[in-house]
Amino acid sequence: xxxxxxxxxxxxxxxxxxxxxxxxxxxxxxxxxxxxxxxxxxxxxxxxxxxxxxxxxxxxxxxxxxxxxxxxxxxxxxxxxxxxxxxxxxxxxxxxxxxxxxxxxxxxxxxxxxxxxxxxxxxxxxxxxxxxxxxxxxxxxxxxxxxxxxxxxxxxxxxxxxxxxxxxxxxxxxxxxxxxxxxxxxxxxxxxxxxxxxxxxxxxxxxxxxxxxxxxxxxxxxxxxxxxxxxxxxxxxxxxxxxxxxxxxxxxxxxxxxxxxxxxxxxxxxxxxxxxxxxxxxxxxxxxxxxxxxxxxxxxxxxxxxxxxxxxxxxxxxxxxxxxxxxxxxxxxxxxxxxxxxxxxxxxxxxxxxxxxxxxxxxxxxxxxxxxxxxxxxxxxxxxxxxxxxxxxxxxxxxxxxxxxxxxxxxxxxxxxxxxxxxxxxxxxxxxxxxxxxxxxxxxxxxxxxxxxxxxxxxxxxxxxxxxxxxxxxxxxxxxxxxxxxxxxxxxxxxxxxxxxxxxxxxxxxxxxxxxxxxxxxxxxxxxxxxxxxxxxxxxxxxxxxxxxxxxxxxxxxxxxxxxxxxxxxxxxxxxx
Numbered sequence: 361x362x363x364x365x366x367x368x369x370x371x372x373x374x375x376x377x378x379x380x381x382x383x384x385x386x387x388x389x390x391x392x393x394x395x396x397x398x399x400x401x402x403x404x405x406x407x408x409x410x411x412x413x414x415x416x417x418x419x420x421x422x423x424x425x426x427x428x429x430x431x432x433x434x435x436x437x438x439x440x441x442x443x444x445x446x447x448x449x450x451x452x453x454x455x456x457x458x459x460x461x462x463x464x465x466x467x468x469x470x471x472x473x474x475x476x477x478x479x480x481x482x483x484x485x486x487x488x489x490x491x492x493x494x495x496x497x498x499x500x501x502x503x504x505x506x507x508x509x510x511x512x513x514x515x516x517x518x519x520x521x522x523x524x525x526x527x528x529x530x531x532x533x534x535x536x537x538x539x540x541x542x543x544x545x546x547x548x549x550x551x552x553x554x555x556x557x558x559x560x561x562x563x564x565x566x567x568x569x570x571x572x573x574x575x576x577x578x579x580x581x582x583x584x585x586x587x588x589x590x591x592x593x594x595x596x597x598x599x600x601x602x603x604x605x606x607x608x609x610x611x612x613x614x615x616x617x618x619x620x621x622x623x624x625x626x627x628x629x630x631x632x633x634x635x636x637x638x639x640x641x642x643x644x645x646x647x648x649x650x651x652x653x654x655x656x657x658x659x660x661x662x663x664x665x666x667x668x669x670x671x672x673x674x675x676x677x678x679x680x681x682x683x684x685x686x687x688x689x690x691x692x693x694x695x696x697x698x699x700x701x702x703x704x705x706x707x708x709x710x711x712x713x714x715x716x717x718x719x720x721x722x723x724x725x726x727x728x729x730x731x732x733x734x735x736x737x738x739x740x741x742x743x744x745x746x747x748x749x750x751x752x753x754x755x756x757x758x759x760x761x762x763x764x765x766x767x768x769x770x771x772x773x774x775x776x777x778x779x780x781x782x783x784x785x786x787x788x789x790x791x792x793x794x795x796x797x798x799x800x801x802x803x804x805x806x807x808x809x810x811x812x813x814x815x816x817x818x819x820x821x822x823x824x825x826x827x828x829x830x831x832x833x834x835x836x837x838x839x840x841x842x843x844x845x846x847x848x849x850x851x852x853x854x855x856x857x858x859x860x861x862x863x864x865x866x867x868x869x870x871x872x873x874x875x876x877x878x879x880x881x882x883x884x885x886x887x888x889x890x891x892x893x894x895x896x897x898x899x900x901x902x903x904x905x906x907x908x909x910x911x912x913x914x915x916x917x918x919x920x921x922x923x924x925x926x927x928x929x930x931x932x933x934x935x936x937x
Contacts (some may be wrong), residue, residue, distance in 0.1 A: 362862070365431035366758075373440060373761035376418045381383045381766065383411050392710020397477060398490035403466055403501035405457075405508050407649040411450040420445035424675040434762035442910070443642065443768045446602055450540070453598070457509030459502070460581075461522040461864040462514025466502045470495060471531050475696065475720065476707055482552045484544055489555065492538065493562030496569035503576060505584050510584060519837070520864040521577050528574040539563065539695040573578045589863040591836070596818045599867035602904050604772035604874055610815055617811030618827050618871070621847060624805045643809035645674065645802075645849045648732040654791015655730040659695055662729040663721065664934035669735060670742030671717075673790065681742060681788070681897050682904075686730050687713040688751030691742055696722035702916045703854070704734075706741045707748035710768060717747045724853075731850070733799035739785045742804070745778035752904045771868060774906045776875015779807060782875070807876075808867050811871040813840045814862045837863070878911045881905065882918045889919070 401407065418846045422440045440470045459465045474491070474584060478484025509515060531537045545556055577922040590597070593610070600608055613752035632641040639647070651867050656662035670691045678684040688709065696705075709717040719741040723729060739745055754765050782800055791797045815821065817835040825831045831845065837859055844855035862869045882903075887894040899918070906917045 366712050367428050367436065369422060369436040370761055372418065372422060373763040375438060376414075377416055377762045377766055379418075380411075383414060384408070386469050386765075389473050390476055392715050393766075394474075395483075396487065397484075398487040399493065400470075400494065400498040401501075403459075404504040407501055408451060408456045408505065410779055412448060415444040415448050415451075419448075419464065432759055436764060438913070439761060439764045439768050439907075439909070441465045441610050442605075443763055449598070449602065451918075452909060453595075454509065454512060454514040456517045457505050457761070458514040458607065459505065459510060460520045460524055461862040462527075464525060464861075464865050464868070466498070467527060468560075468936075470498055471527070474537070475694075475870060476715065476718075479548060482550050485548070485550060485552070485555055485559065488744065489540065489558045489562045492542070492559070492566045496572075499569050499573045503573065505837055506581060510581070514778065516586055517589050517863065518582060518587050519589060519722070519860060521581050521585045523860055523864070525574045525577045525582075528570040528577075530568040537567050539568075540697045584874055590740040590820050591818050591866045593819050596866050600870065601867075603772050603788075603867050603871040604768060605914075606772070606878075606912045608874065609910065610819060611821075613811060613870065614815045614819075615824070615900060617808055617815070617870075617873070618824055621805060621808040621812060624801055624808055625847060628798060628801045628805065631794055631801065634794050635798070642849075644798070645732075649730045652728060654732055654795060655728050657728055659723050659726065659729060659789055661796060662723070662731070662734070663695055664692050665731065665744070666719065666721070666734065666738040667691065669738040670747065673739065673785065674743045677744060677788070681784075682748060682900055683897075684748065685752065685755045688717065688747065690716040690718045690719040691747055693738075693742070693810050694718055694720050696720045701702065703857075704737050704741050706746040708746075709754055711754065713754070717751055719747070721746045731794040731799075735791065735796045736782045736785075736800040736803045739790070745781040745782065746774065748781070749777045749904055749908075753907050756905070756907065759905075764907045768908055770869035770908050770910055772875040772878070772911045773914060774875075775872040776877075776911075777903065779804070780871045780879045783880075802848055804849070804873075806844070807872040809843050809847045811873055812860065813843055813859065814866065814869040817863060818866045875911065878914070882915060885919060900922045 379779065381391065385397065385402045386401050388394050388398040393767065402410065419441055420443075422437050425437060428437075461468070474488065477488055477491075479488070496648055506516075516533060529536075533539065542559045545559050560846065585728055598606070600610070605721045615654060628643050632639070632644040634646050636647070656665055670693070674684060674689065678689075690713075704721045706720060707718045709715055719738070741747070756765065782803060785791065786797065786800055788904070791800055812823075812833065816823065817840060820834065823830050823833050823835070829843060840859040841852070841855040842863070844850040844858055845852070848855075849860060883896075886899055902918050903914070906914060909917065
């Protein structure tokens with residue numbers, strides 16, 4: 361059941377999502393659109409131009425639609441325009457021709473799409489066999505685009521290209537993601553004569569294609585790739601706006617990052633002393649990392665513990681601080697295959713909710729897993745973090761356009777909410793052990809030091825003279841690793857992976873703290889304006905009820921009154937999904 365006489369932006373958005381998914385089958389699989397998931401995106405220059413043509417055409421069409429007095433109609437037009445504009449920037453500035461990133465971009469999407477493919481039916485496994493056996497096609501398209509980038513003197517850095525070589529070979533190694541994927545067929549219980557052989561052949565082809573691509577990087581790309589990691593202030597500011605939906609005073613944000621980081625470190629020292637008055641903070645962390653009493657005995661035990669954290673929070677907070685729609689009451693936690701970058705990430709539910717929202721943890725070769733700094737991640741990635749935010753976004757079918765629900769995502773909003781959710785869970789008393797509070801603070805320190813490293817490295821700004829960490833020094837890869845180890849207690853491998861990520865994804869790493877900072881500002885301003893009438897649950901509904909928007913747009917929605925501010929309650933027919 362749809363809203364009566366809905367604005368044509370909804371029909372345009374419906375059609376646009378299908379057209380976009382047709383040009384990007386990876387997106388179709390990630391969103392759970394359609395039944396056949398055996399095709400690849402065209403990553404060649406021709407493929408990029410076809411996508412750009414679609415974006416330009418539908419953007420013009422949206423701009424020509426009739427005006428509306430309805431706030432959600434206007435929201436839909438604005439979101440399609442902004443989505444198309446952000447994607448077109450990647451074409452117009454040539455980013456699609458230097459798509460070489462440690463934790464983002466072409467190969468990450470090629471590898472991770474298999475994580476959400478159907479492994480419970482013969483049809484799903486045949487899609488996997490076809491896709492795996494033809495992965496040479498998107499790799500060839502990607503190579504053609506990088507060739508075009510080299511011709512235009514648009515490069516990814518040498519460090520990012522070296523990561524591509526490592527990841528290509530890791531994915532196809534004997535214990536890598538692709539090998540593990542195919543190995544899972546034997547355990548699926550599906551009887552399909554010949555399919556196992558097809559998968560084996562597909563794996564051989566995929567491994568050969570990955571090795572060929574790795575050799576191309578070594579022989580053709582790396583010799584010309586620049587050593588310099590910094591992208592400079594102009595490109596950095598453009599990317600920061602892409603992730604945040606607002607223009608930042610980068611110098612003020614850099615200084616605030618340092619001030620906030622030092623405040624967090626002081627509180628961490630206090631919590632550390634409450635755990636062991638005679639130990640240094642570093643010693644306390646080492647104990648929490650190594651003492652089996654403070655960890656899960658296996659990766660599976662860890663998975664179950666993280667799942668229960670989110671489930672408990674959902675049970676207890678539904679109806680008091682949030683209204684949780686039925687379709688998103690199912691939460692899943694899974695372990696990512698080997699070869700993926702270490703850490704955790706969230707995959708939203710499919711459009712029809714047949715596939716639940718899922719948190720994926722990449723734990724590497726770890727046998728036992730410390731818990732002290734992972735409980736906060738469960739709330740960030742699961743409930744009430746990304747799972748609630750992404751789930752509501754998918755749920756509000758008649759309130760938000762299909763483009764808004766399925767395609768539009770700004771980290772300043774989404775990651776800002778998830779980091780706010782961590783803080784909220786502390787305010788509500790869910791960090792029931794001091795080491796979990798320490799983990800929360802370490803999580804925040806990680807996001808704060810990211811601001812310092814990311815802005816400082818890409819804008820080549822020195823460390824301030826009045827801070828206790830290498831005052832006056834210039835940022836380098838090794839200094840960034842040291843900062844993560846000192847302030848966020850990352851181990852060497854994770855810290856190196858993180859710094860490589862920041863250097864290849866300018867502006868993304870700051871979105872967490874900058875987004876949280878803005879949501880907290882909005883909460884304070886709303887409380888001051890509303891006084892005793894302020895209601896925290898209603899505030900959360902205003903933030904989440906808009907769907908993902910830029911931070912400037914979020915401010916308009918949350919603080920405006922009457923016209924232009926979404927009502928907290930979904931319309932009666934919002935359950936149409």
